Amino acid sequence: MKRARSLAIVAAFFAVSALATPSDPRGWSPGTPAANSARVLEPLAQEVTLEFPSRFQKLITGPTVIVYFSPTCPHCQAVAPEINALSKRLGESATVIGVSTGGQSAVAMKEFVSEYRVPYKVIHDTDGEIAATLGVDSTPSVMLVVPDGEKVKVADYWYPYRHGFDTLVEMRALENPWEAFRPGEFHGDGACATCHLSEASSALLTHHSIAWATLVEKEEDQNPACTNCHVTGAGQPTGWDGSEGSHLVNVGCEACHGPGGPHDGARLDPRTTCSGCHDEKHSIAFSVEKGLPKIDHYRADAMDDNAFFEERRKLANGEVPRDLLAFSEGTNVGSAACVGCHSEEHGAWEASPHAKAMARLDATQSQDPTCVRCHATAERSGPPPATVAEFHTSESVGCESCHGPGEAHVKAGGGKGNIEGLGEDCPVCVLEAVCTSCHTPQWDPNWELEPMLEKIKHGKKP
Ligand code: HEC
Ligand code: HEC
Numbered sequence: 001m002k003r004a005r006s007l008a009i010v011a012a013f014f015a016v017s018a019l020a021t022p023s024d025p026r027g028w029s030p031g032t033p034a035a036n037s038a039r040v041l042e043p044l045a046q047e048v049t050l051e052f053p054s055r056f057q058k059l060i061t062g063p064t065v066i067v068y069f070s071p072t073c074p075h076c077q078a079v080a081p082e083i084n085a086l087s088k089r090l091g092e093s094a095t096v097i098g099v100s101t102g103g104q105s106a107v108a109m110k111e112f113v114s115e116y117r118v119p120y121k122v123i124h125d126t127d128g129e130i131a132a133t134l135g136v137d138s139t140p141s142v143m144l145v146v147p148d149g150e151k152v153k154v155a156d157y158w159y160p161y162r163h164g165f166d167t168l169v170e171m172r173a174l175e176n177p178w179e180a181f182r183p184g185e186f187h188g189d190g191a192c193a194t195c196h197l198s199e200a201s202s203a204l205l206t207h208h209s210i211a212w213a214t215l216v217e218k219e220e221d222q223n224p225a226c227t228n229c230h231v232t233g234a235g236q237p238t239g240w241d242g243s244e245g246s247h248l249v250n251v252g253c254e255a256c257h258g259p260g261g262p263h264d265g266a267r268l269d270p271r272t273t274c275s276g277c278h279d280e281k282h283s284i285a286f287s288v289e290k291g292l293p294k295i296d297h298y299r300a301d302a303m304d305d306n307a308f309f310e311e312r313r314k315l316a317n318g319e320v321p322r323d324l325l326a327f328s329e330g331t332n333v334g335s336a337a338c339v340g341c342h343s344e345e346h347g348a349w350e351a352s353p354h355a356k357a358m359a360r361l362d363a364t365q366s367q368d369p370t371c372v373r374c375h376a377t378a379e380r381s382g383p384p385p386a387t388v389a390e391f392h393t394s395e396s397v398g399c400e401s402c403h404g405p406g407e408a409h410v411k412a413g414g415g416k417g418n419i420e421g422l423g424e425d426c427p428v429c430v431l432e433a434v435c436t437s438c439h440t441p442q443w444d445p446n447w448e449l450e451p452m453l454e455k456i457k458h459g460k461k462p
C-alpha cells in the first residue's frame with residue numbers, strides 16, 4: 001500500500017514539474033548562462049592583506065602577479081610559455097615576479113629560467129617563507145596583489161593555476177576586464193569555465209570532451225588527416241599547437257563559439273559551425289537539430305557530485321554509447337527487397353550471424369524491445385521503437401541496420417547517394433559509429449573494427 005502511494009506522489013511530481021518548466025526548444029535543461037561570473041568580476045568576498053618577508057615585500061611597488069612554481073614540475077613547465085606571454089601583455093598594468101620553490105635548488109631555478117626564456121624577475125624562496133605567506137601547497141599557483149602601505153592587498157588568486165587562466169589574471173589586472181579577450185585569440189575551456197561553470201561541467205559529459213582520447217585509442221593521434229576535427233582551433237595561430245599536452249585538445253567551447261566566444265567582439269552563431277567537422281563524409285545525415293539535444297549545456301546542473309563523476313568516469317572509459325546520427329530518416333523496407341539485385345551480398349549476409357541474431361533470444365527475450373533493438377532491424381530509422389511489433393524480427397540484423405533506410409534506393413532502382421555505401425572511401429568515423437551503435441562496450445567489450453569488418457566482408461570491391 002505504502003509503495004503504491006509513494007509512486008502516485010512521484011507521478012504527480014513529474015506531472016507538475018513538466019508543466020512548471022517551460023521546455024527549451026533545443027531540448028536543454030533549465031540553466032543560467034555564466035552563473036559564476038561574480039567570482040571573476042566582483043571583488044573577493046573577504047578582504048585579505050598579507051605581509052611578505054621584507055626582501056620580497058620591497059619588490060612589490062605596484063600591481064604584481066606572483067607566480068609560485070617548481071622548476072621540475074611538469075605543469076609549471078607546460079604553462080611557462082603562456083605566463084611568459086602574459087607578462088609581456090600585461091605591460092604597464094602589472095609586473096610578474098616568479099617565486100621558485102625552496103624545495104628545488106637555485107641551479108634548477110636558473111636552468112628553468114634559461115630553458116623557458118623567462119622574461120620576468122625570478123627569486124628563490126630558499127627558506128620557504130614566501131610560500132608560507134602565500135599559503136600555497138601546490139605548484140603552479142598564482143596570486144595578484146597590490147601594495148597597501150607596508151603590506152599587500154590580495155586582489156585574486158588561482159590555486160592551482162591552470163592552462164588558460166592567463167585570461168582571468170589579465171581580466172583582474174586590467175581596468176576594463178573584457179579587454180583581455182583580444183580578437184581571434186583562443187583561451188581554452190579553463191578560462192571559460194570559471195564563469196560558465198555549468199556549461200563547462202555539462203560539456204565534460206559529451207563525447208566532444210573525449211574526442212582526442214578517441215584518436216589515441218585508434219592510435220591515430222599523430223595522423224594529420226584525423227587530428228584537425230578532434231581538437232579546437234587547428235591551423236590557427238593561437239589555436240591547437242599540435243601537441244597532446246595542449247589545452248586545446250578535444251572539441252572545446254571555442255570550436256563552436258569561435259575564439260574567445262562572443263567576448264572578443266566577434267559573435268558567431270554556433271549553429272553554423274558544426275558542419276566544419278560534421279561534414280557529409282565524416283558525419284553522414286548530421287543535422288544541427290539532431291545534434292543539439294545532445295549538447296545540453298545545463299545537463300550537469302541537476303546531477304549531484306556522485307552522479308556527475310560516475311558519468312564522467314564512464315565516458316572516459318569509453319562506456320557511454322554514442323548516439324547514431326548517421327542515418328537519414330526513412331523506411332527500412334527489409335532485406336528481401338534487396339536480393340533481386342544484390343544476390344551475392346544477400347547470400348553472404350544470410351550466412352552471417354547477423355541474419356540469425358534473433359535466434360539468440362529466448363521466447364521471453366524476443367518479446368522484449370530492449371533486447372530486440374540490437375538483434376533486429378526496426379521498421380524505420382531513428383530512435384529504437386518501443387514495441388516489438390515495429391521491428392522486422394524475422395530477418396534479424398538486416399541490410400538496413402548498417403546501410404540505413406533503403407526505401408529511396410529501391411524506389412530509384414538502385415544507384416548511389418540514396419543509401420549508405422560504407423565502401424572504401426567511408427571514413428572510420430562513420431563505420432565505427434554504425435557498428436558500435438550495437439557492438440557497445442557492454443555487449444562486445446573486446447570490439448575492434450578492422451578484424452570484425454573482415455569477418456562480414458560481402459561488398460563487391462576487394
Ligand atoms: C568573466 C566571466 C566570463 C568569462 C571568463 C567568459 N564568459 Fe562568456 N559570458 C559571461 C557573461 C556575464 C555572459 C552574459 C550572460 C547572459 O547573457 O546572461 C556571457 C555570455 C556568453 C555567451 C552567450 C551568448 C552570446 O552570444 O551572448 C557565450 C556563447 C559565451 N559567453 C561563451 C564564452 C566562452 C567560449 C568563453 C571562454 C573563451 C567565455 N564565454 C568566457 C561571462 C564570461
Ligand atoms: C571541431 C570539430 C567539431 C565541431 C565544430 C562540432 N563537432 Fe560534434 N563531434 C566532433 C567529433 C570529433 C565528435 C566525435 C567525438 C568522439 O566520439 O570521440 C563529435 C560528436 C558529436 C555528437 C555525438 C556524440 C554523442 O554524445 O552522441 C553530437 C551529437 C555532436 N557532435 C553535435 C555537434 C553539434 C550540434 C555541433 C555544432 C553546434 C558540433 N557537434 C560541432 C567534432 C565537432
Ligand code: HEC
Binds near residue numbers: 225276282325432
Ligand atoms: C572533417 C572532420 C573529421 C576528420 C578529418 C576526422 N574525424 Fe573522426 N569524427 C568526426 C565527427 C564529426 C565525428 C562524429 C560523427 C557522428 O557521430 O556522426 C567523428 C567520430 C569519430 C569516431 C567515433 C565513431 C563512433 O561513433 O564510435 C572515431 C573513432 C573517429 N572519428 C576517428 C577518426 C580517425 C581515425 C580519423 C582520421 C583517419 C578521423 N576521425 C578524422 C570528424 C572528423
Ligand code: HEC
Binds near residue numbers: 189254270271
Ligand atoms: C558542439 C558545439 C558547442 C560547444 C563545444 C559549446 N557550445 Fe555553447 N552553444 C552551442 C550552441 C549550438 C548553442 C545554442 C545557440 C542557440 O540557441 O542558437 C550554445 C549556447 C551557449 C550559450 C548561451 C546559453 C543559452 O542558454 O542560450 C552559452 C553561454 C554557451 N553556449 C557557452 C559555452 C561554453 C562556456 C562552452 C564550453 C564549456 C560551450 N558553450 C561549448 C554550441 C556549443
Ligand code: HEC
Binds near residue numbers: 361444
Ligand atoms: C546495444 C545492443 C544490444 C542489446 C540492447 C542487446 N544485445 Fe545481445 N548482443 C549484441 C551484440 C553486438 C552481440 C554480439 C557480441 C559478439 O559476439 O561479439 C550480442 C550477443 C548476444 C548473445 C550471444 C552472445 C552472448 O553474449 O551470449 C545473446 C545470448 C544476447 N546477445 C542476448 C541478449 C539479450 C537477452 C538482450 C536483452 C536483455 C540483448 N542481447 C540486448 C548487442 C545487443
Ligand code: HEC
Binds near residue numbers: 335349403424456
Ligand atoms: C553488419 C553491417 C552490414 C550488413 C548487415 C550489411 N552490410 Fe553491406 N556493407 C557493410 C560494410 C561495412 C560494407 C563495406 C565494406 C565491405 O566491402 O565489406 C558493405 C558493403 C556493401 C556493398 C558494396 C558497397 C560498395 O560501395 O562497394 C553492397 C552493395 C552491400 N554492402 C549490400 C548489402 C546488402 C544487400 C545487405 C543485406 C543483404 C548488406 N549489405 C548487409 C555492412 C553491412
Ligand code: HEC
Binds near residue numbers: 334413414416420
Ligand atoms: C533494382 C535493383 C536494386 C535493388 C532492389 C537494390 N539495389 Fe542496391 N544497388 C543497385 C545498383 C545498380 C547499385 C550500384 C550503383 C553504382 O555502383 O553505380 C546499388 C548500390 C548499392 C549500394 C552501394 C551504394 C554506394 O553508394 O556505393 C548499397 C550499400 C546497396 N546498393 C544496398 C542495397 C540494399 C540494402 C537494398 C535493399 C534495401 C538494395 N541495395 C536494393 C541496385 C539495387
Ligand code: HEC
Binds near residue numbers: 356431439
Ligand atoms: C543492429 C545491431 C548491429 C549492428 C548495426 C552491427 N551488428 Fe554485428 N552483431 C550484432 C548482433 C546482435 C550480433 C550477434 C549475433 C549472434 O551471435 O547471433 C552481431 C555479431 C557480429 C559478428 C559475429 C560475432 C563475432 O564476434 O565474430 C561480427 C563479425 C559483427 N557482428 C560485425 C559487425 C560489424 C563490422 C558491424 C558494422 C559494419 C556490425 N557488426 C554492425 C548486432 C549488430
